Amino acid sequence: MVDLPRRSLLAGMAALGASACAKINDSEAAGSLFEAAEDGHRVLHRALAGKQGLAKEFTRDQRSPTFRGNGSVTVADPFYQDQLAKGFPDWRLEVKGLVETPLALSLTEIKSLPQRTQITRHDCVEGWSAIGEWQGVQLGHLLDMAKVKKEAKFIVFRCADLYAGRPYYESIDMVDAYHPQTIIAHALNGEALPEKNGAPYRMRIERQLGYKQAKYLQAIEAVTSFDQIGGGGGGLWEDIAGYQWYAGV
């Protein structure tokens, strides 16, 4: 026969199986475990890929026939709609926060900067993928133009759309900010970015999931911390749904 310690081991196993899911979710222990896993994934991915390691780029014939619009697919703001109809002549992209030289660039100015074109796969947190050709300016180039200060640790993207009634925003760290494939895209598949995909600008941060790829971009802000921004999670989905800030998994 089994002795008592083994019996309690059995009971413990059963209890763990039954209650793990219900109780542990809300506990601080699980929260810090998940955070440790999230940090671990980021550190491990960076170690294995290198800070500049590129996401796979595809050929034109590998693109998906269309590119799905998801989340916000339109912006209600009248100024936005007016600019969309006219081709964004008065839309300014601000670069602000911890920079020596704040910028406010027009679409023409953005297009006159050195461009990068990349055909990459977009992976949604829900599970689907689409492949498109993006063209835009590297974020690192804009940050250098604005002379980002050394104390800046994160770059926050401010967006024109409201989702669930709140302004969309996202953030990345300086490693991803200076990644060669991190671009501010103004064109998709050779044409001006459509409204459903984030006109006039959306971010491409190719080694992370779709919710990081902020659309309807208005401002780029260098900060030391995003604790005081929005709900403090570093992004709208992080705030309202609890998605992980590092979206590399």
Add this chain to the structure above:
Amino acid sequence: MTKHALSTRLWHWVNAIAIIVLFMTGLNISNAHRHLYWGHYGFDASEAWLHVIRFPGWATIPGHYNLAVARDWHITMAWPFGIGVLFIWVAMLLNGHFRRDLMTAPKDWTPGAVIASIKAHSGANAGAHHGYNSVQKILYGGVFGVLLPLMLLTGLAISPGVAGFAPWLVDVFGGRQSARSLHFIAAWGIFGFFVIHIVLALLDWRLILEMFTGGKRDAAAPPAPPQPESLPDADEGAPAHG
């Protein structure tokens, strides 16, 4: 000598918990986009090869749709699962469990061996044999050699961060959406094994206890192929492997 090595028992229960959590959180994640595709991309339901049902709350962790929490659990529990698969493979190769019990010979793949296995595992003769029969070797081998590694590798391939340093891993499976489809298929393969495994183990509850205690290996009965029915059974009561 124990029937189940400590490494086997330890892995078995850690893996059991990991797999249950991974499967049930996986069903929650599946509910986020209930269509499966082949190739690198896929988002249009009309191009899906499979439309998946919406899994009910009793089958998912948490018990309601919550992609963030399901993903937190899923990608955290993937660690004990993944490390466990590597651990048990190393342990099985070192302690002879693989060579002794799981490695098949050509004769294990013959219809005769399958029939002998089923006979040995059923009716009055159940529990009379020693070692793993041919069907067990093939099934366990399929789980250890195919399903568990496939689960791990397709899971890694779905991650955009992993694709950043191992794009070949995505290409091996034919693209991210193919990897995602294979991840789903392998999960149900493991579920199928899980059901058979539980049913057969419940037929003889001693088998479950032995997975805690280790049980005793009968020194007089070396691992042998399925015993012909006509032989007298010298070891009545010696439990079979599950």
